[in-house]
Amino acid sequence: MSWFQKKPSEPAAEAPKTTPPPRAGKGLKVSSILTVETVLFPSEGHDKAAVLQSLAAAVCGKAGIADWAAFLAKVQEREQGISTTLDTGLSLPHARMDGIPGILAGMAVLKKPIPDPKQPDLSIRVMFLFFSPNKQEAFPMHLQLLRGVSSLFQPALIDQLTASSGPAAALELIKKLEA
Amino acid sequence: MKPEPRPGRRVTEVVVLTTAMLSFISFGRAAAIVLCDMASTAWYIGGIVETAVGPAAPWFILAVLLCAAPFLAMYVEGSAMFVRGGVYKVVSKAMGGMLAKVSVSALMFAYALTGAISAVSAGQYLSGLVNSMFPRLGIHWSVDPRVFSVLCALCIVAYFWRQNIRGIEESSDEAVRIMSLVSVMAVVIFIWAGVTIYLRGFRWPATAPTFTHESLGWFPPGWLGKLGLLVAFGHAFLGLSGLETLAQVYREMEAPKLKNLKRAAAAIFFFALLLTGTVSFLAVGLIPDDVRHTYADNLLSGLAMSMAGPHWALLILQTFVVLVGVMILSGAVNTSILGSNGVMNRLSEDGILPEKLRHLHPRYGTTHRMIHVVVAIQVLTIILCRGDVYVLGEAYAFGIIWSFAFNAAAVLVLRFKDRSKREFKVPGNVGFLGREWPVGLAAMFLILLSVGLVNLLTKKIATVSGLAFTAFFFALFSISERLSRRARAHAHDEHREKFNLRSANDLAIMRDEIERPNRVLVAVRDPGNLYHLNKTLETHDAETTDLVVFTSRIRKGLGLVDETVAMDHDEEKLFTRVIEAAEKHGKHVTPMLVVSNEPFYAITQAAQAVGATEVVFGISAKLSTDTQLERLAMTWGSLQKDKQPVRFRILGPGVEHAVDL
Structure with a gap:
């Protein structure tokens, strides 16, 4: 399913070229979609898959979703494709799910960086997982x-x-930065 | 604006590509370039044609100029089919390489002589002015018109040699300035002539041509009858000099290309008709018969001196006419260099001439070696003719008529051979038996063929020198083609654009390339998938927006460190297609290649470095559009240092997606 508005009949000239694009992320604060229950500080020794699993369970648990394995499977499927790890040390796994009303998110802060198996030259220091509605x-x-x-x-x-x-301290840092 | 690449993902090399003549010119500039050649004939055609056909010359000059309309239409049809067109391309597609080489050899003869005759004629006008001024200034000395004109001609060619090395935009500036002055001169002449006619009356030229033994050549006088008109028409055919250059500058014409080509053709037709046609009649009508022959090589000087008014005023008018004449005739030299350079480029692209000839000037990006060759031929012609304008004029109609005849035949053949939809057709098409018959084109071809055949008999000098020159160039092109094809067989077969590469290890280099307030970056990879680039070019506003066409070369590990900036064959092929697309739309692009270890970081860094407000992609064969956009959104956010909003667009056949971030 595609989110796009398909406009095959409109010539490219009529594309909303002059409309000023909205500010990216406008109206959506990261701190507003995280809670202390969905911010984890995993202990050392976890690999990427284990951190991802813990995060998926925490995010789904907070949202009252029992079948968190389905959510984990979806995000793992997405992780098989193009990498979601950036060279800042942020890993950003994500998936679009049917049946959820809004964004569900969680964050894992890793005191000791873990490698990304897909990109061995990059280390993960923070993992931010989110699910968004699978709607256009x-x-x-x-x-x-x-x-x-x-x-x-x-x-x-x-x-x-x-x-x-x-x-709590991590959330406070993010809130402060977004204020 | 410059992002700071982190150690993990980075752009290590940035290469900005420039190529020959990637600047685009308005229809006015294109018309000015062609008119510098075509309208410059006004300064010498009257004298040459009258020497050949007598006082009826203006009628035949008028007839030839009226024929410019359908011939221009023929060039518009051919150019609309091939952006890098002209006689060679059209004939080659229609009738094969051999005839194309013959036609282009004839054309090269015309160009060689156009430059020479224009430069020598300018010298003749100047020598006429000097010789009439010196006695008034108390200087009892005169210059030898032929020696003086040869020296002048060499100076003019040397000047435009330098200008053409610097590029078309520079040389079209000159053409526009020259044509502005010519327009002013035309208005002055017409008003002054109007007053003279009011005071003295006007004698219309005779309508019947009178031939000399020389102007009939090998043509049997007994055949004259109605064919006499064709003979006289053939002698005036040099009035159509320069039309091929319209096809050569079409590549550099800005958008909307076809509309601008038609506008340029209309401007050329009316200007040449008005100027050359009118002054030819005025010269015969106002210059007394007994003195006109003394002005055979500088007829417009004679016209100036035959106007009503005090002698000092006529001398000022003559000076003005001569100076403007020197300028436009010099402009014709420029046009001939430009046109020949274009023709030789087509030959080299097609493997007829060696690749080395297309080497780009390191600073100006022009095909300087070709310009050297063209100028060398013109210099040789000027020296060999020893300042004789009549000989040059008689000879060079050969090249014009036969290149036109081949062009008309080719456009006609293509109507049957290639039935794809035409953006423009020469009028005169008749529907019959369920098919369209190009009657207008066929008639044009028959007229050109007839004139060409008649000229073979009447113009001895043209026939001998033209055939010799054509045969020489045909042999040269054939040998060169064999050698070039052998050399190319080891490399690659298809045409590759030549680029100058400017490299740096910092994206800040792009700032030098950005001139307009808005920027769009189009990411390309596959030469066979440039749909998104073409769609972007269709609606791109070149006045306000810079279009950066970007590709990245991905290298890992040590390969990234050791990478050289020379383009490989795939990249050359990709950017050749990019340049062709830009030419087709007549819009400027800035091609750019970066070496990086991650494609999305490379695109993002480049787009942010140029301050792009829009990034355009094609449909990927490997990644879904959603995945492409997700990855791009991540890298964009990660690298973004300012609050600049951006639009991502993905374009494919029948699909247009856009998202604002």
């Missing part, structure tokens, strides 16, 4: 969240997060 009209929001999270989680914030004492 929700896809721009999905993209804006990808852009917004990538923009927010720069090395300086990641350094602060990994040095923070726990979920």
Whole structure:
């Protein structure tokens, strides 16, 4: 299913060229979609798959979704494709799911970086997992969240997060930055 | 604006590509370039044609100029089919390589002589002015018109040699300035002539041609009868000099290309008709019969000196006419260099001439070696003719008529051979038996063939020198083709554009390439999938927006460190298609190649470095559009340093997706 508005009959000239594009991530704060229950500080020794599993369980648990394995399977399927790890140390696994009303998100802060099996030269220091509704009209929001999270989680914030004492402190750092 | 690449994902090399003549010109500039050649004939055609056919010359000049309309239409049809067109391309597609080489050899003869006759004629006008001024200034000395004109001609050719090395935009500036001055001169002449006619009256030229033994050549006088008109028409055919250049500058014409080509053709037709046609009649009508022959080589000087008014005023008018004449005739030299360069480029692209000839000037990006060759031929012609305008004029109609005849035959054959939809057709098409019959084109071809055959008999100099030159060039092209094809067999077979590469290890280099307030970046990879580039070019506003066409070369590990900036064959092929697309639409693009270890980072860094507000992709064979956009959104956010919004567009046949971030 595609989120796009298909406009085969319209010539390219009529594309909304002059409409000023909205600010990326406008109206959507990362801190508003995270809670202390969905911010994890996994202990050392976990690999990427284990962190992802813990995050999926936490995110679905907070949303009252019992079949979290289906969500994990979907995001693992997406992870088989093009990498979602950035060279800032942020890993951004995501999937579009049927039947959810809005964004579901969680974050894992890794005190000790873990390697990304798909890109051995990159280390994961923060993993941000989110699910968005699998609807055409929700896809721009999905993209804006990808852009917004990538923009927010720069090395300086990641350094602060990994040095923070726990979920509440981590959330506070993000809120402060977004204020 | 410059992103700071992190150690993990980075752009290590940035290469900006420039190529020959990637600037585009307006229809006015294109018309000015062609008119510098075609309208410059006004300064010498009257004298040459009258020497051949007598006082009836203006009628035949008028007839030839009226024929320019269908001939221009023929060039418009051919150019609309092939952006890099002209006689060679059209004939080659219609009738094969051998006839194409013959036609282009004849054309090269015309170009060689156009430059020479224009430059020598300018010298003749100047020598006439000098010789009439010196006695008034108390200088009892005169210059030898032939020696003086040869020296002048060499100076003019040297000047435009330099200008053409610098590029078409520079040389079209000159053409526009020259044509502006010519327009002013035409208005002055017409008004002054109107007053003179009011005071003295006007004698219409005789309508019947009178031939000399020389102007009939081998043509049996007994055959004259009605064929006399054709003979006289053939002698005036040099009035159509320069039309091929219209096809050669079409590549550089800005959007909307076809509309601008038609506008240029209309401007050329009316200007040449008005100027050359009118002054030819005025010269015969106002210059007394007994003195006109003394102005055979500088007829417009004679016209200026035959106007009503005090002698000092006539001298000023003559000076003005001569100076403008020197300028436009010099402009014709420029046009001939430009046109010959275009023709030789087509030959080289097609493997007739060696690739080395297309080497680009390191600073100006022009095909300087070809320009050297063209100029060398013109210099040789100027020296060999020893300042004789009549000889040159008689000879060079050969090249014009036969290149036209081949072109008409080719456009006619293509109507049957290639039935694809035409953007423009020469009028005069009749529907019969369920098919369309190009009667207009056929008639044009028959007229050209008849004139060409008659000229073979009447113009001894043209026939001998033209056939010799054509045969020489045909042999040269054939040998060169064999050698070039052998060399190409080891490399690649199809045409590849020549590029100058400017490289740096910093994306800041792109700032030098950006001139307009808005920027769009189009990412390309596959030469066979440029749909999105073409769609973008269709609606691209070249006045306000820079279009950066981007590709990345992905290297990992040590390969990234050791990478050289020279383009490989695939990249050359890709950017050749990009340039062809830009030419087809008449819109400027900035081609760019970066070496990186991650394609999405490369696109993002490049787009952010140029300040792109829109990034355009084609449909990928490997990744879904959703996945492409997700990855791009991530890298965009990760690297973005400012609040600049961006639009991502994915374009494919029948599909247009857009998202604003």
